[in-house]
Amino acid sequence: MARQSPRGVVHAMQSVRSTTSLRAFLSQRSAAPAYIIPGASLSTRTQQWKNARGYATEVQPAAPEIDFAKFHTQPTRIIPRSPAYFSGSPKFIDHLLRLEDILAKYVSLPTVSAAEAPRKAWFKLPQFRDVVGEPIATKKYKGLLKLLQRLNRIDPNLMPKAVRLSLDDFIRPGNPYGNKPAPATVDNLGRARGKGKRKASSAVVHLVEGNGEVLVNGKTLVEAFPRVHDRESATWALRCTARLDKYNVWVAVRGGGTTGQAEAITLALGRALMVHEPALKPTLRKAGVITVDRRRVERKKPGHVKARKMPTWVKR
Amino acid sequence: MVSSFCWSCLTRLRQTPRTVLPSPTAVPRGPAFHTSAVRFFPNPMMRKKPGQELGGPKYRQSKSARMKKKKPVDGKARPPPVGERKALRKRIVLSNPNALEVEGMQELTEETMVDSRLRGNVLALPVPMLDQLRAVQAFKPKQGWSIFRRPGTVLRRETLEMGRLFDNISGVGEDKGTAVKKIITGSRKSGKSVHLLQAMAMAFTKKWVVFTVPEAQDLVSATTGYGPLSDENPNLYVQNEATASLLSRTLIANKTILSKLQVSRIHPALSAVQPGMTLENLAKFGVQDPASSWAVFQALWAELTATSATTGLEKNFTPRPPILVTVDGLAHWMRNSEYRTTEFEPIHAHDLVFVRHFLSLLKPGKDESTLPNGGALLYATSTSNNPSIYSFEVALKQVAARHAGVDPSAPEFPKLDPYSNPDSRVLEAFISTKPTSAQEGMLEVQTIGGVSRDEARGFMEYFARSGLLRETVNDEWVGEKWTLAGGGVIGELERLGRRLRVAAA
Numbered sequence: 001m002a003r004q005s006p007r008g009v010v011h012a013m014q015s016v017r018s019t020t021s022l023r024a025f026l027s028q029r030s031a032a033p034a035y036i037i038p039g040a041s042l043s044t045r046t047q048q049w050k051n052a053r054g055y056a057t058e059v060q061p062a063a064p065e066i067d068f069a070k071f072h073t074q075p076t077r078i079i080p081r082s083p084a085y086f087s088g089s090p091k092f093i094d095h096l097l098r099l100e101d102i103l104a105k106y107v108s109l110p111t112v113s114a115a116e117a118p119r120k121a122w123f124k125l126p127q128f129r130d131v132v133g134e135p136i137a138t139k140k141y142k143g144l145l146k147l148l149q150r151l152n153r154i155d156p157n158l159m160p161k162a163v164r165l166s167l168d169d170f171i172r173p174g175n176p177y178g179n180k181p182a183p184a185t186v187d188n189l190g191r192a193r194g195k196g197k198r199k200a201s202s203a204v205v206h207l208v209e210g211n212g213e214v215l216v217n218g219k220t221l222v223e224a225f226p227r228v229h230d231r232e233s234a235t236w237a238l239r240c241t242a243r244l245d246k247y248n249v250w251v252a253v254r255g256g257g258t259t260g261q262a263e264a265i266t267l268a269l270g271r272a273l274m275v276h277e278p279a280l281k282p283t284l285r286k287a288g289v290i291t292v293d294r295r296r297v298e299r300k301k302p303g304h305v306k307a308r309k310m311p312t313w314v315k316r
Numbered sequence: 317m318v319s320s321f322c323w324s325c326l327t328r329l330r331q332t333p334r335t336v337l338p339s340p341t342a343v344p345r346g347p348a349f350h351t352s353a354v355r356f357f358p359n360p361m362m363r364k365k366p367g368q369e370l371g372g373p374k375y376r377q378s379k380s381a382r383m384k385k386k387k388p389v390d391g392k393a394r395p396p397p398v399g400e401r402k403a404l405r406k407r408i409v410l411s412n413p414n415a416l417e418v419e420g421m422q423e424l425t426e427e428t429m430v431d432s433r434l435r436g437n438v439l440a441l442p443v444p445m446l447d448q449l450r451a452v453q454a455f456k457p458k459q460g461w462s463i464f465r466r467p468g469t470v471l472r473r474e475t476l477e478m479g480r481l482f483d484n485i486s487g488v489g490e491d492k493g494t495a496v497k498k499i500i501t502g503s504r505k506s507g508k509s510v511h512l513l514q515a516m517a518m519a520f521t522k523k524w525v526v527f528t529v530p531e532a533q534d535l536v537s538a539t540t541g542y543g544p545l546s547d548e549n550p551n552l553y554v555q556n557e558a559t560a561s562l563l564s565r566t567l568i569a570n571k572t573i574l575s576k577l578q579v580s581r582i583h584p585a586l587s588a589v590q591p592g593m594t595l596e597n598l599a600k601f602g603v604q605d606p607a608s609s610w611a612v613f614q615a616l617w618a619e620l621t622a623t624s625a626t627t628g629l630e631k632n633f634t635p636r637p638p639i640l641v642t643v644d645g646l647a648h649w650m651r652n653s654e655y656r657t658t659e660f661e662p663i664h665a666h667d668l669v670f671v672r673h674f675l676s677l678l679k680p681g682k683d684e685s686t687l688p689n690g691g692a693l694l695y696a697t698s699t700s701n702n703p704s705i706y707s708f709e710v711a712l713k714q715v716a717a718r719h720a721g722v723d724p725s726a727p728e729f730p731k732l733d734p735y736s737n738p739d740s741r742v743l744e745a746f747i748s749t750k751p752t753s754a755q756e757g758m759l760e761v762q763t764i765g766g767v768s769r770d771e772a773r774g775f776m777e778y779f780a781r782s783g784l785l786r787e788t789v790n791d792e793w794v795g796e797k798w799t800l801a802g803g804g805v806i807g808e809l810e811r812l813g814r815r816l817r818v819a820a821a
Contacts, residue, residue: 212799220503221800222504222805232800235799235800313380
């Protein structure tokens with residue numbers, strides 16, 4: 001507004017002096033209504049200011065020559081850099097288009113299966129929204145992920161640098177899959193160790209080659225688990241792989257109840273067995289032995305009798 | 317000082333007009349302590365609608381939805397007669413006609429009980445022996461006899477060893493007439509009681525005399541009568557009914573043997589007993605007259621442990637057979653009984669002459685063996701009905717250590733914790749020095765564990781052949797069950813075998 005007032009003065013004086021110059025000025029203003037070009041308007045202003053204070057005897061310098069080479073570089077209407085500027089999520093679409101271009105360029109490169117491709121921690125959707133700063137629909141982001149995964153499947157030995165660099169833009173910071181724990185091994189006494197948790201129980205299993213004897217906290221399986229079902233579930237990892245008479249098991253299990261302890265042993269035993277025989281992993285996975293059940297007791301809520309139970313409805 | 321109390325206010329304090337107060341008849345009021353008004357009851361003169369009786373709950377009545385109360389069981393239905401439910405609970409069924417007969421099943425005989433080739437096989441108990449075994453109450457209600465066509469037991473390693481032992485004691489070799497003393501322990505369902513049953517069956521096969529105490533707890537749970545032994549021994553107590561029933565068990569089970577033996581000693585306490593009378597009649601005498609049962613039992617015991625007759629009565633003497641004594645649930649004898657003295661002090665189980673007699677057998681005899689004609693003492697502990705007695709646990713450890721040759725003064729010899737209130741009488745009962753007689757074995761503890769895989773396989777095949785198990789019994793399957801049964805605990809194997817599962821077709 002401050003800048004507007006001297007212009008107002010100019011306006012008034014011009015209206016007195018010449019209507020032609022006014023017309024020119026107005027036309028200049030209306031030509032760029034949205035994007036004011038400060039340099040241009042300022043130059044006219046100073047010029048006219050000079051005119052206002054000038055003397056009649058003073059020699060007026062001629063207007064600078066129009067440089068037609070420069071003339072076209074400064075369009076009257078600014079064109080957005082991205083063609084997707086008006087789409088609502090231009091940066092995202094740019095990313096998408098860029099990846100599509102890359103894919104189209106390298107689509108002929110050999111690929112490996114998804115399991116063999118290097119594991120990458122792509123941005124999660126909320127994180128990606130923050131990075132880009134645009135609202136992105138879940139479905140569209142899934143499409144982007146598919147592209148990323150397809151590009152990631154290009155044979156790692158043949159992957160061009162450009163692809164690798166562009167893929168790195170989409171990886172979560174911190175390298176979540178980078179630092180893996182050292183794979184467990186059988187120790188020098190032939191023991192494999194596995195830990196498992198279920199409900200409030202946690203179990204540590206030491207597995208050695210043997211003939212099918214099981215000790216749970218120094219007690220036999222029968223003394224530890226009076227219920228046959230619990231005994232079966234505790235030894236299920238060995239049972240489903242037909243290894244029940246090939247190993248001896250030592251278990252230390254703490255906390256929780258009988259069922260929780262039995263199922264904590266299941267998990268620990270499955271993990272210990274994978275140390276001895278890693279090839280059994282698909283079988284154990286199918287048997288549901290190495291799947292972690294991380295559910296715990298649901299908390300009690302205020303106003304409820306238990307986690308979900310409500311007091312009896314009373315009419316008054 | 318001016319009082320803050322305004323007198324004019326007091327003048328305004330007037331009783332509210334009577335009409336403002338609710339009339340006692342218009343609104344029903346509750347008790348004076350109640351602040352809430354009572355709901356209006358419907359006019360009793362008005363007709364009640366069928367579904368609507370006195371609307372709303374009364375004071376202090378639960379307002380939640382009321383369920384219809386169950387009618388109390390009417391007292392007209394009589395409970396079953398006295399003893400019927402117990403009889404049902406204690407009933408022993410030895411045969412299941414729906415089970416298949418196992419072909420080629422061998423019986424327990426003198427030959428098969430020592431045949432190591434039959435190890436792992438299930439041997440049937442001979443049918444004539446079943447009455448004897450029933451008489452000595454060898455079968456317990458929950459041992460699973462009722463699921464097979466005929467009762468049988470597995471010939472496991474411990475059984476074979478016992479068979480050889482019994483064979484040697486009855487035989488003619490150098491082991492003839494030795495006395496074996498064992499306390500049998502083991503984990504739950506490991507087959508301790510059935511081991512005793514097998515011992516009884518073998519003893520009957522070998523024509524021994526069998527004395528049993530099928531439930532040691534019955535002697536100390538104050539369910540049978542008791543009284544002081546005599547005026548000289550006011551601190552010892554005799555249980556006449558229990559002794560009579562022991563004599564009755566022994567009599568029925570060993571009738572054929574006792575009827576061939578004759579009284580060959582003078583028994584001054586029993587005037588009615590004459591030399592030359594059969595031992596069967598002697599025992600009958602005690603059964604018929606419980607008051608003299610303890611004296612009769614002593615006489616019978618003296619006759620059976622006699623190695624020769626008193627002078628003049630040699631013609632009545634025939635060599636006495638070995639004796640088997642079994643007690644099940646030994647731990648109950650290691651603490652105060654439920655009986656009381658006249659001063660209402662608890663009576664220790666060791667003050668009951670019945671208990672004292674059987675415990676004294678564990679100690680080595682003074683001059684000769686406690687069982688001079690040979691035999692076995694098998695006292696089993698129980699784990700399902702077991703009082704936890706610290707002194708007894710230590711005593712068993714000490715017995716095992718002593719048998720292993722550990723010197724009682726050595727540091728590794730199990731010691732009592734003096735702060736855990738040990739019972740010295742319990743320890744005393746198990747302290748046994750080296751027997752003087754060569755014929756007498758030292759007291760030892762035998763722990764029964766699980767059966768081996770081969771024995772488990774034989775046992776499971778017996779289930780399959782009886783039609784109880786419809787699965788292919790192979791080594792892998794048996795190995796799995798063996799592990800699930802805690803390393804072949806036989807009771808658990810039986811539990812797994814009898815779970816009826818139809819294999820997926």
